[in-house]
Amino acid sequence: MAFRHRRGFIKESEEYAKEFRQELGLTDCSPLTALELADHLSIPVWELTKHPNIQADVVEHFTNGGQNDFSAVTLNNGTYKEIIHNDSHHPYRQNSNIAHELAHIILGHPPKPPMLKDGCRNFDKRMEREAHDLGFTLLVPKPAALVAVEDFLSLDEACQYFHVSEQLLEFRIRKSDAKRWALNRAQKRSGW
Template sequence: MALRRGFKAEAKRLALQVREELGVAVFAPLDPYALAELYGIEVCDLSHPTLPADAVRHFTGPAAAAFSGALLAVGTGRVIVENHVHEPTRRRSTIAHEMAHVLLEHDVDLLLTAEDLCQSSASAVEQEANELAGELLVPRDAATVAAFRGWTDASVARYFRVSESMARWRMNATAARRVACRSRNKWLRPAVNAGTA
């Protein structure tokens, strides 16, 4: 299922507005936990004492890969529950994804995030949340700057504090390296032609 027409541009604008609210430049890592705090969204992990012990053991043990996080409705507010046994980069992606649902005002009582954000989902709201989360964590314009600097996926991941798979997805989805390559070729072409005249 493809994103609705114009959504990527909408996500880019929204991510830029959010970064401005947080005082975070486009080419700077965004802290999704600070974003949740700004919007008054509490973030809890699976060690919270109110959660059922059997479920916690299951999702922090044999089924740890099956549960990344959830956006829960609590009264008129929202709470994010994250899986604290995951790597910090995955947890940052989870929080960004759940906050994307909040920012997009998706009408849900419970949204679960499982596995890797880079995999497409059958649900339109999940795809929109994936796209906005990616734009929040590695903005299109920042990916282009990274491409012009010749950064590897590992460099992008380290700088923006995301997983390498997230970095790879953003660099590919934004076509940042292709844009940088075309621009370099365009700059070099006149110089080559002038040298042969």
């Protein structure tokens, strides 16, 4: 069975993206990086290789052979939160990794230990999907997806403008229905 968000989640995600851009004096379709948003929300973000409390052998593992084993994590201590992300990833991937962690914080997801007692990963599908989709929406809300379709000659140019991967941008264009929206606008302008 396909995953379905709780009622109103998609609208709520778009509203978060719009609200944060307004607070920062940006337009609805302006690019917004996760680091800019974290700074606005006063959430410290550490690169894995620069965090003072992470052992060198751990850094070595996650930046070389185990690079795909760790993207980012939010550390919680009461109301204090900080994000550590794997800075050996491509900058666009780092952007989405941090946005994903910010989404967990914005949505008020409760912190959980990363592992269960049996050694399996502690993974809540609903919370992870919400963080995934809100994180992507924060980076490319619906108006930005429309701009990507209408105003750029190539997907690559739009990716550079929004600081996101092609996969993320294609996902947001598809989920926001930006291509159909752009087609309808073009037909209306042409009097069709």
